[in-house]
Amino acid sequence: MPTFTETAIATKKKREIKLVGIDMYLITEKGIPKFDDIGPFKCEFISNRGTKVWPGFVSPDLLMVNWYRCRFMATKDVQDADVNIFLDALTKQGWWWSAAQKLWNYDGEAGFSKAY
Amino acid sequence: MGTQHIVTMLPGEGTGPEICEAVRLVIDASGVDIKWEYEEIGLDCLEKHGTLLPDKTVQAIARNKIALKGPTTTPIGTGHKSANVTLRKVFDLYANVRPAKLIPVLKRPWDKIDILNFRENTEDCYAAIEHMVSDEVAQCLKVITWPGSYRIADFAFKWAKAAGRKKIYCVHKANIMKMTDGLFLDAFREVAKKYPDIESGDIIVDNCCMQLVRNPAQFDCLVLPNLYGDILTDLCAGLVGGLGFAPGANVGDNCAIFEAVHGSAPKYAGLKKVNPSAVLVSGIMMLRWIKEEVAADRIQKAMFAVLDERKHVTYDVGGTATTDEYAQAIVDKMHAKA
Incomplete structure (x- = not known):
């Protein structure tokens, strides 16, 4: 008789994982960051406290803090090594970042939330 | 007109x-x-x-x-x-x-409920930052900021003062989430210093739920982070008629x-x-x-x-x-x- 833990583990479905981008969490006092493409990664949106602040309309009353989530999507097939090069380039540009989160598709579906 | x-x-x-x-x-x-x-x-x-x-x-x-x-x-x-x-x-x-006030004609088990809830509406787990960090693990980022916490507390105290309310409690789980809920509570306490005429205090969210269903009349105003606010305001609505x-x-x-x-x-x-x-x-x-x-x-x-x-x-x-x-x-x- 399997334990509940064994039963739960047995239900795991194998899915195909594909790297498609990176969420970068930056700290800056200089307002909404601007980026050129960095290698195969292109900035798609920037959010602050979960609210999209680039591109598009930003309420002048919106409360923003010094911590931005910047979503970079891959413009071609990329590997983990490309992320290392990207992080190195970003750091050399002078950006201070608190965390990076790789974005993966699972069986072709995004494994990350969209921005509001 | x-x-x-x-x-x-x-x-x-x-x-x-x-x-x-x-x-x-x-x-x-x-x-x-x-x-x-x-x-x-x-x-x-x-x-x-x-x-x-x-x-x-x-x-x-x-x-x-x-x-x-x-x-x-x-x-x-x-x-x-x-x-x-x-x-x-x-x-x-x-x-x-979200006010929760007894409507006199709706029969409820309590004589008096008149709670003013102030739920922070933009942060917490509602920042839409979720990732499948492996094929069997999902995570949601709980974002609490000092200015976001400070302004909801200030808003609540100001509203409460204008409405002639006497007591505000901050609802939190800072005993477990010491950084996030701790920051929310710290900002509340900082704001409370500006309003010495209003009694302030704090209560852990699970205890607050239990107290609400046992003796809701003890509460006047509550300030809550987004997720607890989402849940407790519906709880309060249930107390007064749904x-x-x-x-x-x-x-x-x-x-x-x-x-x-x-x-x-x-x-x-x-x-x-x-x-x-x-x-x-x-x-x-x-x-x-x-x-x-x-x-x-x-x-x-x-x-x-x-x-x-x-x-x-x-x-x-x-x-x-x-x-x-x-x-x-x-x-x-x-x-x-x-």
Whole structure:
């Protein structure tokens, strides 16, 4: 008789994982960051406290803090090594970042939330 | 007639349009001068405009700075962003004000409940930062900031002071989430120093739930982070008669949207049988916001009288009246008392 833990583990479905981008969490006092493409990664949106602040309309009353989530999507097939090069380039540009989160598709579906 | 107010009306979907028509009938009969501008929101405009919240609607709200909103539905798991959450983010409506007050004629096990809930509306687990970090692990980022916490606490104390309230508690789980809820609590305590005339304290969220169902009369005002606020405000609504009578306001520095907190009940759409009271009491709240206290008092008094008589009430409170008949009975009651 399997334990509940064994039963739960047995239900795991194998899915195909594909790297498609990176969420970068930056700290800056200089307002909404601007980026050129960095290698195969292109900035798609920037959010602050979960609210999209680039591109598009930003309420002048919106409360923003010094911590931005910047979503970079891959413009071609990329590997983990490309992320290392990207992080190195970003750091050399002078950006201070608190965390990076790789974005993966699972069986072709995004494994990350969209921005509001 | 006094000042004319321009209000954006967002009927929503499902039963929303019939509810909002009934509410408009009552508000227009109260003596207040409101020019209603109708705009679309929700599932019904998804097909037409490809979005739950069209730009035209956003522009109208930005222009008028005040809106009354009917219920909308957020499709689950379709990838569409909630119109409600988007509205809060676009207009930075950081304060969700949810009064829970006993309606005298609704029989409840308590003698007195009059709680003002202030829910932070933009942060916490609602920042839409979720990732599948492996193929078997999902994570959601809980974002709490100092300025976001400070301003909801300041908003709550200021509102409470203007309303003559005596006591505010901060609801948290800072014993476990020491960084996030700890920051929320620290900001609350900092703000509390500015309001020495109002008693302040804090309570752990699980204990607060237990105390609310045991002895709700002990609470006056509560300030809550987003997720606890979402849950506890519905709990409080249940204490006073359910979501059918629960008003709500989403308020920012320059805009306020008043809305019922219940769903759009699509299976009842067109049957004209649902109770419009939640949108109506939200409308009463809106009238007080625009300083139309006389009209607000008239509607509230007439509504309580109709509920008390139980001749023209909807099915959920034991009657057989339609949405329109209930609204008309309130109008008749206002005119009878005029």
